[in-house]
Amino acid sequence: MSRPSSPEGLATSSCPTADQVSAGNTVWVDIRALLPNTKEDLKLDFSEKVEESVISLLQQARDLLYGAESLCSxxxxxxxxxxxxxxxxxxxxxxxxxxxxxxxxxxxRVYSYGCLFKALCMCSEQGTIADIIRVCDMGLLMGASILDNILVRIINVLQKHLTYGKRCAEEDAKESQRKKIRNDHTTVPSIKSEAVIPRLHCPSLEHFRENYMIPQKPVILEGIVDHWPCMKKWSLDYLRQIAGCRTVPVEVGSRYTDEEWSQTLMMVNDFIDQYIVNKNSIGYLAQHQLFDQVIGRKYIHLYSPQESENLYPHETQFLHNTSQVDVEDPNLVKFPKFERAAFQACILTPGQVLFIPVKYWHYVRSLDVSFSVSFWWL
Structure with a gap:
């Protein structure tokens, strides 16, 4: 596995404006205040599994940071x-x-210290805030907590100083066109009345537990997340603003079973620009799930565990909870029993929460650009 390219080489055109950080300015002063006062307080305690040569490099970087010339030189x-x-x-x-x-x-921890020292070097020169945040995020994602989670605290300081410029009109026009094309080609499926998932408005916990969770019956809950701030605030632009330059783990591809499906680390902005995709494979989880729709609509099929044989799960252990069938375009010659698989369906709209019982097979297709939030529990 190759290491992600250095932030210095990343394009940041769709990021918030690339504010410069330099020694002596407010940002550097605020970040320097997060560090221990002396190099003796910045302890580098490692087991014998870390080579002496590596510890020597860590000490060298620390000494340069706290040296008489510090990083101003x-x-x-x-x-x-x-x-x-x-x-x-x-x-x-x-x-x-x-x-x-x-x-x-x-x-x-060694990796996190490397990211910390690199970020501090970038802070002390004319580095961009977005690039420094990426270095810190890599330390958080791949490393371990150090110095009372200092990488998180550095990011908090950097984000306070990050200003958000509007993307150019050409980029906005392209995104609007992509949304229009995507939505214009989306067909809204019809659902037979006998297959419709029931709805329930603001039930008590006792009623939900006794009538749906314990007997493991799917239900759409309405009116229970109307108070969430995200119901009014979330949009692509909002996510770009609060997290566009943060690096996150991403699953790339429309289905887990596709050969090109992969996992990678990338910035939220890049993900929005390149990989707003529909994950439309069918599978199940070994946990209860509340699937909360925030933006856009999703078309969903649910199959009970009793239908597993008719859904032709993959035989490998890794994909045993994923069906081989394309739900909306099934190959009934290869998968004849799928035709008799009973299911329930819905078009989930913003503000609705779908309860998916444990081990229920679920198929999800986005009808619009959409965002959902899931909660799992046993």
Whole structure:
């Protein structure tokens, strides 16, 4: 697995304006205040599993940070940046050898320290806030908590100083056209009355538990999330504004079973621009789920666990909870029993919450650009 490219090489045209950070300005002063007062207070305690040469590099970066010239000196800053990159590259290899659960926590901490030192070097020069946030996010995603979660606290400071400029009119026009094309080609399926999922307005917890959760019956709950701020605030522009330059893990592809399906780390802005897709495979979870629709509409099929045989699950352990059937265009020659699979369906609209019982198979297709929030519990 290769390490994501350095932020210096990323395009930031769709990010908030790339504010500059320089030594002596308010941002650097605020971030410097988060660090321990002395280098002795910035302890680098690691087990013997971390080589002495790596600990020496960490100490070198720390000493440059707290040295007499500090990072105001161009040469000290450049050396610290080079050392930080070496620490990041070496620890990245350690993070990607074998399975994630077997990675030593100390190596994750080493990676976080490398990201911290690099971010501080970038803060002390003319780095952009968006790029520094990306470095800190990589430390949060792939590393481990250090110095009382200092990477989170640095990001909080940076975001307070980040100004949000409007994207150019050409970009806005392109996005509006993409939405129009997507929605114009969307057909709204008809649902037979006997297959409609029942609706319930603001039930008591006792009524919901006794009549739906315990007997494991799907139901659409209405009126229970109307008070959520996101019901009025969320939009693509809003998400760009609050999180556009944050790096997040993303599943790319329309179905888990597609060969091109993958997982990656990318900025929210890039995901919105490139990968607003419909995940329309059918599968189940080993947990109860509340599927809350916030923006747009989704077309949903639910199949009870008793229909599993008719849904032709994959035989591999990894995909045993995923069907081989294309629900809206099934190959009935290959999957003849699917034709008799009973299901319930709905078109979920903003403000509605669908209760999906444990192990219920569910198929979801977006009818518009849409956002949902899911809660799972056992």
């Amino acid at each position: 161009g040469s000290a800053r450049e050396t610290c940046l080079q050392v930080s990159e070496i620490i990041i590259d070496y620890s990245w290899e350690k993070l990607n050898i074998g399975t994630w659960r077997d990675v030593e926590k100390d190596w994750r």
